[in-house]
Amino acid sequence: GAVVSQHPSWVICKSGTSVKIECRSLDFQATTMFWYRQFPKQSLMLMATSNEGSKATYEQGVEKDKFLINHASLTLSTLTVTSAHPEDSSFYICSASPGGYNEQFFGPGTRLTVL
Amino acid sequence: GESVGLHLPTLSVQEGDNSIINCAYSNSASDYFIWYKQESGKGPQFIIDIRSNMDKRQGQRVTVLLNKTVKHLSLQIAATQPGDSAVYFCAEKEGTSYGKLTFGQGTILTVHP
Numbered sequence: 001g002a003v004v005s006q007h008p009s010w011v012i013c014k015s016g017t018s019v020k021i022e023c024r025s026l027d028f029q030a031t032t033m034f035w036y037r038q039f040p041k042q043s044l045m046l047m048a049t050s051n052e053g054s055k056a057t058y059e060q061g062v063e064k065d066k067f068l069i070n071h072a073s074l075t076l077s078t079l080t081v082t083s084a085h086p087e088d089s090s091f092y093i094c095s096a097s098p099g100g101y102n103e104q105f106f107g108p109g110t111r112l113t114v115l
Numbered sequence: 116g117e118s119v120g121l122h123l124p125t126l127s128v129q130e131g132d133n134s135i136i137n138c139a140y141s142n143s144a145s146d147y148f149i150w151y152k153q154e155s156g157k158g159p160q161f162i163i164d165i166r167s168n169m170d171k172r173q174g175q176r177v178t179v180l181l182n183k184t185v186k187h188l189s190l191q192i193a194a195t196q197p198g199d200s201a202v203y204f205c206a207e208k209e210g211t212s213y214g215k216l217t218f219g220q221g222t223i224l225t226v227h228p
Contacts, residue, residue, distance in 0.1 A: 034214070034216075042221075043221050049215060106151075109158045
């Protein structure tokens with residue numbers, strides 16, 4: 001149980017295009033989903049927290065107009081990187097939580113490469 | 116939590132040895148701590164957690180120790196195996212921050228056969 005999937009697992013796009021990444025909780029309802037970014041040989045940095053049906057809360061320094069987050073259902077959250085640039089190339093990881101103080105369950109990550 | 120650095124600390128051990136991975140945290144308001152294992156190209160995998168009202172917790176081959184006085188967390192892996200090779204992260208959660216985790220720097224563990 002407690003499986004989180006991400007799609008796609010990797011994506012290569014041209015500079016200036018937008019890319020959508022999906023995060024799904026497969027066997028539980030996720031009240032809250034989190035989006036992280038991880039650069040090579042670095043730690044995970046929280047980008048934003050999204051609660052189902054409400055606007056995401058972005059961490060300081062993360063542009064909400066560039067990283068659009070939608071959490072329209074209890075099993076799906078999407079992250080759209082708009083007008084992607086090479087510096088947006090990174091490993092994007094989502095996690096999902098059923099709520100309360102339960103642990104977060106992490107997805108397998110999406111490798112984004114912007115050419 | 117720890118600040119993010121450009122170079123992760125490394126730990127190399129022989130198969131069968133015990134490994135100790137350390138983590139310092141800075142937020143005295145943190146009341147929940149988790150250790151994660153991350154293999155290359157994958158998401159973090161939960162290993163063990165501990166709440167601030169405890170100082171030790173044991174799992175299968177792993178033990179987490181928490182020293183709140185010096186804000187230090189450690190992960191001990193007994194009889195380390197090549198499959199344990201990965202990056203290990205500690206993460207902390209502040210009691211008042213709903214679900215939000217702050218990750219530490221991470222340590223690269225390499226187990227030699």
